[in-house]
Amino acid sequence: MRLMRKSRRARFWMSVVVAFVILSFLLSIVSYVWAAVDEVFVLSIDGAIDPAVASYIERGFKEAESVGARAVLLEINTPGGAVDSALRIRNRMDESPLQTIVLVKHSALSAGSLIALAGDVLVMRPGSTIGAAEPRWVIPGSEPRPVDAKTLSAWKAEMEGTASAHGRDARIAAGMVDVDMEIEGVKSRGELLTLTAEQARELGMCDAVQGTRQQALKFCGLGSCSQNEVNMGAAEHMARVMTNPLVAGLFLMVGIALLVIEFFTLGWGIPGTLGLICIGLFFGGHLVAGLAGWESVVLFLLGVVLLLLEILVVPGFGIPGIAGLVALGVSVFLAVGSVEQALITLAIAGVGAVLLVILALRFIEKRNYWPRFILMDRQSSQEGYTSRETGYDRYVGQQGEALTVLRPSGTALIDGERLDVVSEGDFVEPGQKVRIVKVEGLRIVVRPEK
Structure with a gap:
């Protein structure tokens, strides 16, 4: 009897535990679903559209989808930006x-109009505008200029397709792009189409005109939902700065110059460290923005190694130097993501780095800072120093032939022996006759024969 009672008690408590676990599991699912149903994620585009903004929006959508949010509300106030x-x-x-709801706070111009038209629901505030979406080619420091006909046609098709896919008039969307297009009663030839909120509603380009975010959500039947604002992180703000072609070129320029x-100084110091930091910020910003992968960083480092090999090991300028320059160029192209931006960045970095190095070296020489970086002591014979006897003195005056390019160092054949030599500064081609003019320890100086 006692054993039966104990067995019944054990089964009872086991049933209680199992019921508690099942109830807790069901309650967690219900609470998750309830929270998911009542949440709207709010993202914001404020300012120019660039790769960092695109990465931020992609992150926001991913987070909203991961928790099963009801909708994403995208607030827009932008003059435009990068088409890609x-x-x-x-x-x-x-x-x-x-569900994607777009709320135009002040303006959705140029590239911003494409994003606005892509919303499942488009709401505009009173006084806001949309349109003026003609693409322009922008080079830092110069006036924007129109793009070619091929690019214009492709962008026009993107605007038409986006509007049509979301139940909006494709002709109106095309009129925002094509200045030569005429739409009776809407726009004349020779002007770009920009619509106010009221005009957009009358033409069926927006679904409602509402003054606040809460009113926009109420219009969509989501007025009782909680709002989860997702803001740009510090890394995305940094990426937004670093993906600007002018800023990226300046950081790359300073990094290369430092x-x-x-390389002119002894050991490793502040210039090298700051240079690596600048280059790290350049690639780091593009990595965060989703433009670059680690392959671009590896390729850049490979290019630096090849150039060092060319400068320090291989005489003349050959395959390692060319391969190094190609690797650097390709790494920058992979990082910035477009040929135009890569050319701008490389032009700023290359020309600026050369000028910066020249100015820095002149400043160091003028201020007599070289002794702080380089050992300037000379062990001359007047101070009692003598060089080790090498036996090369016997070659003085003898004639030979350059085996490699002398720039000014290289190899020459003298009296049947290969010797490491340097010219007096002249460029000497392989096969040219040379004569040894002096020997300084292990340094053999030659002069080309005329």
Whole structure:
């Protein structure tokens, strides 16, 4: 009897434990679903559209989808920006299973109009505007200029396709891009189409005109949902600065210049460290923005190693030097993501680095700072120093032939023996006759024969 009672008690408590576990599991699922149903993620585009902004929007959508949010509300106030970044955002909006609501706070111009038209629901505040989406080619320091006909046609098709896919008038969207297009009663030839909020609603380009975020959510039936604002992180803000072609070129320029200056000094010091930091910020910003991968960093380091090999080991300028320059150029192209931006960045970095190194070396020489970086003591014979006898003195006056290019160092054949020699500064081609003019310890100086 006692054993039966104990067995019944054990089964009872086991049932209680199992029921408690099942109930807890069900409650957790219900609370998760309840929280997911009542949450709207709020993202914001404020300012120019660039790769860092596109990465931020992609991150926001991923977080919203991971928790099963009801919708994503994208607030826009932008004069435009990079077309490729706007296309990344548009594509992410289209791929998301969540409802996407776009609220134009002040303006959605140029590339911003594409993002606005991609919303499942487009709401505009009173007084806001949308349109003026003609693409322009922008070079830092110069006036924007129109793009070629091929690019214009492709962008026009993107605008038309996006508008049509979301139930909006494709002709109106095309009129925001094509200045030569005429739409009766809407725009004349020779002007770009920009719509106010009221005009956009009348033409069916926006779904509602509402003054606040809460009113926009209420219009969409989400007024009771909680709002989860996702802001740009510190790394994304840094990436936004570093992906600017002018800033990226300046950081790359300073980094290269400081590394070159470091090669002139003894050991490793502040210039080399600061140079690596600048280059790290350049690639780091593009990595965060999603433009670059680690392969671009590895390729850049490979290019630096090849150039050092060319400068310090291989005489003349040959395959390692050319391969190093190609590796550097390709690494920058992979990092910035476009040919135009890569050319701008490389031009700024290359020309600026050369000028910066020249100015730095002149400043160091003028201020007599070289003794702080380089050992200037000379062990001359007047001070009692003598060089080790090498036996090379017997070659003085003899004639030979250059086996390699002398720039000014290289190899020459003298009296049947290969010797490491240096010219007096002249460029000497292989096969040219040379004569040894003096020997200083292990240094054999030659002069080309006329």
